[in-house]
Amino acid sequence: MSYRITINSSNHIFNVETGETVLQAALREGFSLPYGCRNGACGTCKGKIIQGKVNFGSHNVDTLTEVEKQAGMALFCCAVPLTDLVIECREISVVKDIKIRKLPCRVQKMEQVASDVMVIYLKLPANERLQFLAGQYIDILMKDGEHRSYSLANAPHDDEFLQLHVRNYPGGVFAEHVFSNMKEKDILRLEGPLGTFFLREDSDKPIIFVASGTGFAPVKSILEHAFYVSNKRGTSRKMVLYWGVRTKADLYLAELVENWQKEYENFFFVPVLSEALPTDTWQGRTGFVHQSVLRDFDSLSGYQVYACGTPVMVEAARKDFIGLRCLPEDEFFSDAFTASRSEAK
Numbered sequence: 001m002s003y004r005i006t007i008n009s010s011n012h013i014f015n016v017e018t019g020e021t022v023l024q025a026a027l028r029e030g031f032s033l034p035y036g037c038r039n040g041a042c043g044t045c046k047g048k049i050i051q052g053k054v055n056f057g058s059h060n061v062d063t064l065t066e067v068e069k070q071a072g073m074a075l076f077c078c079a080v081p082l083t084d085l086v087i088e089c090r091e092i093s094v095v096k097d098i099k100i101r102k103l104p105c106r107v108q109k110m111e112q113v114a115s116d117v118m119v120i121y122l123k124l125p126a127n128e129r130l131q132f133l134a135g136q137y138i139d140i141l142m143k144d145g146e147h148r149s150y151s152l153a154n155a156p157h158d159d160e161f162l163q164l165h166v167r168n169y170p171g172g173v174f175a176e177h178v179f180s181n182m183k184e185k186d187i188l189r190l191e192g193p194l195g196t197f198f199l200r201e202d203s204d205k206p207i208i209f210v211a212s213g214t215g216f217a218p219v220k221s222i223l224e225h226a227f228y229v230s231n232k233r234g235t236s237r238k239m240v241l242y243w244g245v246r247t248k249a250d251l252y253l254a255e256l257v258e259n260w261q262k263e264y265e266n267f268f269f270v271p272v273l274s275e276a277l278p279t280d281t282w283q284g285r286t287g288f289v290h291q292s293v294l295r296d297f298d299s300l301s302g303y304q305v306y307a308c309g310t311p312v313m314v315e316a317a318r319k320d321f322i323g324l325r326c327l328p329e330d331e332f333f334s335d336a337f338t339a340s341r342s343e344a345k
């Protein structure tokens, strides 16, 4: 049996299946309600039930007291609806709504996907989840007090493991550690989520993504989130990804992206090589990635652009898209590899 939940302030509506908690259903349907532990301990998901009844579920008695229950409060990570509900809670759409946390994590799996790119999967402690917006990054905290920043490449709904794309970088302390010494089961510490590079979901403008190298990682997170949400809500913003790398081998997850293109009519992929090898037998686009966008669009006045990669690419894209193609300044979103993030991309 399914029940209907209405969020009072936004009038957003979603369905809860038998046995699901309010939070599980909201996340499944692509609505970002705040959460932390997801097991009734932290109180982050606490909200009010304005109409209807729930089974409050098993939770820490200090996190939700009897007095609070009688006042209509519930922990949405534990509360299972027994009727249709009208609830009051915050919905997350801006970065300041999400608490930045420091957490330990374990290296669950490492996959080398190109000669200089390792995908690592991090597992948080059993009772922890990291809430974030698609496109944000985390800092890996190093023993010497330094940190290295990496974009999260998994979508927020797919958070059993946090996925990072680590490029080996001469002199990059963490990257070299990943490629030479790191082993599965190693323990790391992270802080996050961080950054303001995330999908603006209050717009239905078509999107152009421009990524260079492992700048693909946050774009992957955003695209997987957008596909997920559009499947749930029946929306379909047009999206095109221009991914610029040096050689064909650097398109380290090309097959995944090509499969998206087959599966989603609203998505189109343009790979661009800057130093194609004769052995690549490349028939596709060549040159600088942002120039491919300039070639394809006379005007960007009705678009949003999300650019992630080297500062030189991001700056050239910003300058030329705004100056030459009338992209509104506030529709350009970027995450450049600044010096402190130089290992990240």
Ligand code: FES
Pocket (backbone or CB within 6 Å): 034, 035, 036, 037, 038, 039, 040, 041, 042, 043, 044, 045, 046, 063, 075, 076, 077, 078
């Ligand atoms: S998310 Fe921690 S109590 Fe619900």
